Amino acid sequence: MPVARPEPQEPRVIAHVDMDCFYVQVEQRRNPELRGQPTAVVQYNDWKGGGLIAVSYEARKFGVKRSMRGDEAKMVCPSINLIQVPVARDKADLNVYRSAGSEVVAILSTKGKCERASIDEVYLDLTDAAKEMLLESPPELSELIFEEATKSNILGLTSDVSNREDSMRAWLCRASADYQDKLLSCGAIIVAQLRVKVLEETQFTCSAGIAHNKMLAKLVSGMHKPAQQTVVPSSAVQDFLVSLPVKKMKQLGGKLGSSLQDDLGVNTVGDLQSYTEEKLQEYYGVNTGTWLWKIARGISGEEVEDRLLPKSHGCGKTFPGPKALKNNASVQTWLDRLCEELSERVQSDLNQNKRIAQTLTLYARACKKNESDSIKKFPSKSCPLRYGTVKIQEDAMKLFESGLHDFLGSQNTKWSITSLSVSASKIFDIPSGTGSILRYIKCPNSTVSPANLDCSSLPEDPSLGNKLYIAPNHEEHCEPSLSEKEHCEPSLSEKEDHGNNSNLAKRCQTKEEKKVSKKLTEVKGTCSILKFLSQSPPVLSEKRKFDSLICSHPGPESSSEPNQAEEYKSTQSVDRNSASSSTWMFNVEDIDPAVVEELPPEIQREIHGWIRPPKHASSKTRGSTISSYFLPAKRS
DNA sequence: ACGGATATAACA
DNA sequence: TTGTTATAT
Numbered sequence: 090m091p092v093a094r095p096e097p098q099e100p101r102v103i104a105h106v107d108m109d110c111f112y113v114q115v116e117q118r119r120n121p122e123l124r125g126q127p128t129a130v131v132q133y134n135d136w137k138g139g140g141l142i143a144v145s146y147e148a149r150k151f152g153v154k155r156s157m158r159g160d161e162a163k164m165v166c167p168s169i170n171l172i173q174v175p176v177a178r179d180k181a182d183l184n185v186y187r188s189a190g191s192e193v194v195a196i197l198s199t200k201g202k203c204e205r206a207s208i209d210e211v212y213l214d215l216t217d218a219a220k221e222m223l224l225e226s227p228p229e230l231s232e233l234i235f236e237e238a239t240k241s242n243i244l245g246l247t248s249d250v251s252n253r254e255d256s257m258r259a260w261l262c263r264a265s266a267d268y269q270d271k272l273l274s275c276g277a278i279i280v281a282q283l284r285v286k287v288l289e290e291t292q293f294t295c296s297a298g299i300a301h302n303k304m305l306a307k308l309v310s311g312m313h314k315p316a317q318q319t320v321v322p323s324s325a326v327q328d329f330l331v332s333l334p335v336k337k338m339k340q341l342g343g344k345l346g347s348s349l350q351d352d353l354g355v356n357t358v359g360d361l362q363s364y365t366e367e368k369l370q371e372y373y374g375v376n377t378g379t380w381l382w383k384i385a386r387g388i389s390g391e392e393v394e395d396r397l398l399p400k401s402h403g404c405g406k407t408f409p410g411p412k413a414l415k416n417n418a419s420v421q422t423w424l425d426r427l428c429e430e431l432s433e434r435v436q437s438d439l440n441q442n443k444r445i446a447q448t449l450t451l452y453a454r455a456c457k458k459n460e461s462d463s464i465k466k467f468p469s470k471s472c473p474l475r476y477g478t479v480k481i482q483e484d485a486m487k488l489f490e491s492g493l494h495d496f497l498g499s500q501n502t503k504w505s506i507t508s509l510s511v512s513a514s515k516i517f518d519i520p521s522g523t524g525s526i527l528r529y530i531k532c533p534n535s536t537v538s539p540a541n542l543d544c545s546s547l548p549e550d551p552s553l554g555n556k557l558y559i560a561p562n563h564e565e566h567c568e569p570s571l572s573e574k575e576h577c578e579p580s581l582s583e584k585e586d587h588g589n590n591s592n593l594a595k596r597c598q599t600k601e602e603k604k605v606s607k608k609l610t611e612v613k614g615t616c617s618i619l620k621f622l623s624q625s626p627p628v629l630s631e632k633r634k635f636d637s638l639i640c641s642h643p644g645p646e647s648s649s650e651p652n653q654a655e656e657y658k659s660t661q662s663v664d665r666n667s668a669s670s671s672t673w674m675f676n677v678e679d680i681d682p683a684v685v686e687e688l689p690p691e692i693q694r695e696i697h698g699w700i701r702p703p704k705h706a707s708s709k710t711r712g713s714t715i716s717s718y719f720l721p722a723k724r725s
Numbered sequence: 726a727c728g729g730a731t732a733t734a735a736c737a
Numbered sequence: 738t739t740g741t742t743a744t745a746t
Contacts, residue, residue: 209746412726
């Protein structure tokens with residue numbers, strides 16, 4: 090499980106910011122009448138009033154808890170307002186909360202490294218900003234620190250409010266002698282300012298913890314809620330930890346924490362401290378043992394990642410009891426809905442953030458009738474993610490069938506599905522800037538515009554501003570987990586649907602047209618090349634080399650471009666409100682390898698580079714696999 | 726017949 | 738890797 094990371098020797102200033110009952114606040118902003126009232130956000134109202142997923146502090150006073158039913162909440166708090174999560178496609182739709190979360194992240198990410206930890210939480214590394222503040226304003230700083238930091242709860246100081254100012258002054262006098270504490274209080278000032286800004290610009294309150302590492306910051310961010318912050322000076326760590334129940338520590342809230350209690354009799358972090366590192370390693374392995382030993386002492390080297398966006402997108406639904414899905418048709422129906430939402434989300438991620446997801450995974454929970462064997466898990470299955478709602482739907486269904494096959498084994502019993510979810514992962518940035526393809530496309534002296542080429546169906550291509558990206562292939566797992574090879578081949582209907590594009594594809598077969606094709610690649614303009622590359626050949630070759638092609642072009646055109654093949658339309662941006670450029674996604678399996686052979690040698694060479702990523706490039710370090718294909722050589 | 730829907734991370 | 742498992746909110 091947890092692994093200890095090397096400890097940075099320089100003390101850092103880390104904050105954990107946590108929105109107060111976030112979903113409730115989002116609803117309160119939408120309907121201000123709810124402010125100050127006992128309120129909870131609930132999903133699916135029909136069974137026992139739905140499940141609570143967020144509870145206002147007013148309601149908490151009545152004993153209302155998350156994971157209560159709406160009905161229970163009404164019992165203990167009759168005046169409670171129950172607000173339902175929006176529903177789309179017959180499932181809970183959390184998008185309003187996601188985008189509210191993004192609003193907050195946009196503000197919180199302005200003062201230092203920022204990691205989106207969840208829909209309503211971030212970590213900040215404010216070390217640089219704090220140091221800067223300390224350097225810039227030495228003289229009058231202590232008074233400023235005082236004023237601002239008064240708003241903080243300082244761990245280790247008395248919580249008696251009447252004494253707070255005095256103890257604060259005392260602490261700050263000390264702090265003036267202690268560089269680390271000074272840094273922390275600067276961090277506290279920055280966080281306080283950020284929280285004010287969040288409140289001003291979003292109307293949301295949040296709480297925060299400020300400490301020298303993530304673990305401690307997280308531990309105290311919820312200590313004084315709502316709308317307060319807490320600082321952990323190093324001097325307070327030991328006293329704080331000794332009496333802290335181990336279960337409160339992040340990662341110890343589950344089985345590992347229980348094992349500490351039940352197997353070792355460790356109830357507090359203080360208890361944990363009496364174990365040697367070696368002993369803990371004996372019980373829990375080298376990694377976890379070391380990690381436990383360190384966190385017991387407040388040591389954690391985990392870095393704040395610089396990431397404002399989620400690493401995956403998923404959507405799912407449970408089908409409890411009688412609602413369980415019992416045949417392929419109902420699974421199909423629900424999978425289609427889930428995939429539709431997922432497709433929208435990956436597509437807008439592509440359009441707005443220029444990120445591309447590479448893997449589609451299907452999860453399910455299933456029961457088998459009769460057999461006591463029903464403990465068996467439904468295996469998750471994944472495959473390359475192909476953009477376009479219909480493709481995702483088709484692929485997800487194949488994954489389901491494959492999983493069901495494994496699940497049932499040889500038996501031929503009845504089954505039922507109690508939960509379904511699909512997710513898109515392995516998301517990569519598409520680097521902006523100029524890769525060699527781009528250079529080629531934009532290079533004026535390589536552009537030839539054959540008069541006889543019919544480009545009328547292509548969008549106007551001003552060449553400047555258009556970009557072509559090609560993502561590397563999946564290689565191995567392209568020979569899919571799906572047993573049938575035909576999976577990768579376009580379906581009959583798909584081929585027919587290509588319409589005018591299939592004409593082009595056919596034409597490409599002839600020698601003459603190959604010549605034309607060659608010229609086409611030299612045509613100035615991304616879209617020409619894209620169209621050229623993306624034709625679906627009648628027969629696909631065994632080796633499918635690429636995964637995807639992406640073309641972005643200036644926004645105004647997106648609404649007025651009509652003549653793309655059906656397939657392209659289906660994958661096109663849905664986000665027509667967005668003023669930014671829209672993005673098309675092309676699946677590489679639709680590229681005719683024979684066509685690639687017609688490309689100019691330098692392009693071919695480059696493409697072969699994509700086909701076979703250099704093995705020495707570590708696939709773990711991001712940027713070396715994908716980015717290196719795009720980034721200009723000089724910039725490496 | 727369920728705290729649901731999402732997320733991240735480490736493991737084998 | 739992929740698929741599984743744990744954890745969190």
